[in-house]
Amino acid sequence: MRSKGQVPNSKGSHKTEREFGGTLGAICIPILLPLTVLFLICVSRSPDAAVVQWPPPFPSLDQLWDPLAPILLLGWISLHAFLYLLPFGKVSEGLVLRDGTRLKYPINGFLSLCLSAALLTLLLMLKAPLGHLYQLMLPLAVCAMGISFVLSVYLYVSSFWAPPHALALGGNTGNPLYDFFIGRELNPRLGHFDLKYFCELRPGLIGWVVINFGMLMQEVELRGSPSLAMVLVNSFQLLYVADALWNEEAVLSTMDIVHDGFGFMLVFGDLTWVPFTYSLQAAFLVEHPQALSALGGATIIILNGIGYYIFRKSNSQKNQFRRNPKHPSVSTLETIATATGKRLLVSGWWGLVRHPNYLGDLLMALAWSLPCGFSHLLPYFYVIYFTILLVHREARDERHCRAKYGLAWDNYCRRVPYRILPYIY
Template sequence: MSSVETSEPLLSQSEVLSTEEAPAVAVGRELNPKTTKEDFSGVPGALGITIGLPTLIYVLYYALDAVPGAKAIDLCALEGYLLWFFGLVGLFYIVPGRVMDGTTLRDGTHLKYKMNSLNCFLVVLAVLIARGFITHGELPELVFVADHLLGLITASIGFSFVLAFFVYFKSFGNPKTILAYGGNTGKPIFDWFIGRELNPRIGMFDIKLFCELRPGMFLWAIINAAEAHLQYRKFGYISDSMILANIFQFIYIIDSAILEAKNLTMIDVTTDGFGFMLAFGDLALVPFTYTLQTRFLAAHPVNLGWLGIAGVVTLKAIGYYIFRSSNSQKNAFRSGDRSVAHLKYIETKSGSKLLISGWWGITRHINYFGDWLMSIAWCAVTGFSTPITYYYSLYFAILLIHRESRDEAKCSEKYGDDWKEYKRIVRWKIIPYLY
C-alpha cells in the first residue's frame, strides 16, 4: 500500500518534488555516472531477495490456502496470465487518455505519458460485470482464478524474471539511454536486480509505469473478487469481513488509478531503475500477498458483527484521516496557502522551510503512521486466529522503515546542520512517542 503521495518528510514552499523525487539536469556532468553506493548490501542482498521473496510467496500459499491437486507448473494458468498481461497492453493503446509530461530528466528532456489507467480499470470491471449477467453469476473467469491460483503465482514470477532480463539487455541498446543512479554498478546481477535503465519504454509505452499500476494492481482486485465468489460457492453467503476486505482494498486500488498522474513524481518513476525488484514487486508480490486476507476468509469466514465492523472501520478512518490530512497540510504549506500560515518552521540555508508544528511537528513521517494504521485495519478483518493474514502489516512496516531511512540519509546530506536541528525538535520518526 505504498502511498501515491510524495514521501518526503520535509516541507518546502519552493519545492514541488521531494529531494529524492527531483532529478537534477546534468549540466557539464556525466549523464550516467557510475553507481558508488549499492542498496540491499549489493550482490549478496540482491541474490537473497531474488531467491527469498518468490520462496516466501509459495510458503504463504501452502501455509494458507493450498488447493488439493493444484499444480505449480500450470500451462492453462500461464496462458491465462499472458492473455491478462498483453490484454492490458492492448487496452493501453485502445482506451483513450490524456497525455502528460513527466518530470525533467537529467538531459533536460521530458517523457510523454498516456494517463488511462482508470479508464482501463473501468473497462475491466465493466467486462466482469457483464460476464456476471451473461453467466447468471457463475463467472467462470473468477472460478478459474481461484482454482489456478498456484499456477498464476508461478506464471507471474516467471514473467517477472523474463521481463527483468528484457529491460536489462535493452538498456545497452542506445548510448543516450538514461540509467538509474542506483543501477549502474557494472555488476550484471545487481544491475539486473535493481534496474539499470531509468525509464525502459517502447514508444510512449512506459514499461515501469504500466507495471506499477495495471497488471498486478488490477489482478489484486480480481483475486479478491474471486475469493468472495469462492466463499459464496462454499458457504452460500459472503461474510461481512469479506465485504469489508474487498471494499477497503478496492478503494485503495481505484484511488491509485484515479491518481495515476501523481506517480510521475514518485521515487519509483523519477529515481529508481526498473529491474527484477520492481517487476517482481509489481507483478507477483502485490497481487499474491496483498490478497492473503480474502484468501483466508474464503475458507474461514469471519463474522465481525456490528461491533467488530465499527472497530475496524474506526481504525481505518483514523489512519486515513492522519494520512490524508497530513499530506494535505504539507501540500498547502508548499503552495503558500494562508490556512497554514500559523505553522512554525525552520528556515534552512538551502532556502527550504521545514515544518516543526502541526502534523509534521509530531513525527517526521506522520503520513507513514496513518498509512500503517490503515494496513492494520485491512488485516484485522480476519480476526486473530492466524498471524499469516497480518503479513501485509508487518511487510508494510518494514517497507516504511526502509523508506524512512532512505529519506533520512538524503535529507541529512542535503540539509546538514539544519537537519540535525530539525531532528532535535521533531524527535520521532514515524510513530509518536515510540519510534
C-alpha cells in the same frame, strides 16, 4: 552492506553504493521471494494455516501449472497495456530529469479500474466462474514470476543501449547481479510507453482487487453468501487501490519513480508480490471463515477510516505544497529553507511526524488483517512485512534527504524528531 567507491566505466563512473544487502541480497532475494510467495499461498489454503510447520506445505509440480493461467495473465496485461494507450484523461509531466527534460505520463489509471470493474460485471452477468481464480492462484503466481524474470532480463540487457543520463544513480554499480536486481535504467520506455510507470499502477495493483473478488466469489460458491469479514477486506483494499489510481499523478514524485531503477526488485514487486501476497487475507478467509460481530466490524471500519483519513490528508497536503506552495490551504504552513531552493514543511501533518502517510498506511494495514481474527499469524503477514518495508523506505529516504539538503535536513530533524509514530518512533 553498503560500499562506496568508483570504478571507471565507458559511460562514466560506476556508482557503487549498495542497498538491500548488496551482491548477497541480489543473489538471495530473487530466489527467496518466489519461494515465499508460493509458501504463503499454500499456507493460506492449508487446514492449519500455520506459518511454522514441518514439512512446509509446498505444492506438487502438477499444482503449479494450468494452461489457462498464462492465457489469462498475458490477456490481462495486454488489456491494461491497451487501456494505458487510450487517449483519455490528461497527460502530466514528471519531475525534471538530470538532462533537464521531463517525461510525459498518461493519467488514466482510474479509468482502467472502472473499465476492469465493468468487465467483471459483464462476466458475472454471463455467469463466468470467477471463483475459479482461487484454484488458479498457484499457476497464475508461477506465470507472473516467469514474466517478472523475463522482463527483468530484457530491462537489464536493453539498459546498455540507454544514454548515461538515463541510468539510475544507484543501479550503475558495474556488478551485473546487483544491477540486474536493482535496475540500471531509470525510466525504460518503448516509444512513449513507460514500462515502470505502467507496471507500478496497472496490471498488478488492479489485479490484486480482481483476485480479492475471485476469493469473494469462491466463498459465495462454498457458503451461499460472502461473510462480513470478506466484504470488509475486499472493500478496504478496493478503496486503497481506487485512491491510488484516482490520485495517480502523485506517484510521479515517489521514490520508486524518481530514484529507483527498473529492475527485478520493482518488476517482481509490481507484477507478482503485490497481487499474490497482498490478497492473502481474502485467500485465507476462503478456507478459514471468521465470525465477525456488527460491533467488531464497526470498530474495524472506524480504524480503517482513521488510517485512510491520515493517509489521504497528509499526502494531499504534501502534493498541494509541491504543486503550489502559495495555495490558501498550505500557504500558512511553516517551512525551513534549503540550499536547493526547496522548502521543508515543519507544520501541519508533516510537522507531526516525518512520514504521516506511513502512519495512515500502517493503521489501514492493521484494519485489513483484523477481520481474519486472532487465531492465525498468516493474515498479519502484510502488517509485519509492510512495517519492515516502510521503516526501510524511511531510512532510504532519510539518506537521500540528508545528502540532498545537508544542514537544513539536520535542522528539520530537530524540529520534527519522530519518523512515523508520534512519541514512539
